[in-house]
Amino acid sequence: MSAYDHVSGGSLKFKGGGSSSSIKKKKKKSKSNHEKMVKAIESASDDHRKVTQTIHKTDAERKFEEKKRERQMERVSKAATKSHKERVAEFNNKLEHLSEHHDLPKVGPG
Known part of the structure; x- marks a missing residue:
């Protein structure tokens, strides 16, 4: 008597108890259905070509x-006229005129 007599042979089974016959294959569509x-599709595209919608x-x-x-063109033209240097100068000027309330507090030693 062998140690492996109680082992069942064959391929492994999927969980759920289903056998390989439970896997369903897709049915191929007939060519007549494809035609x-x-x-x-061709008739729909012809109808689409015939109908022109005017807005x-x-x-x-x-x-x-x-x-x-x-307005958009005005904004673009204003942005294009200023150089980077001018924009930075304008920004610094704006920051100078703000009150001390807006200053960054100094943190730490130094």
Whole structure:
């Protein structure tokens, strides 16, 4: 009598008790179904080409967008005219005119 007589043979089993037959394979789609899908997509794209949607904006919307563009261009032009040196000088000047309340406290010895 061998020490391994009580051991069952065969492959290992997955948890849950299911056998290898419980794994379901995907069914392949038939070519006729694929052809139907292709035809449907082509017809949809043809319909999409035929329908052109025009966007109508009111006078107020057009004026608003125009003013918005003008303001943005003004901001860009202001930012472009100043050099880095000028911006730093302006910032330092602003900090000089603030009260002592805004000063950074000195911490530690020194």
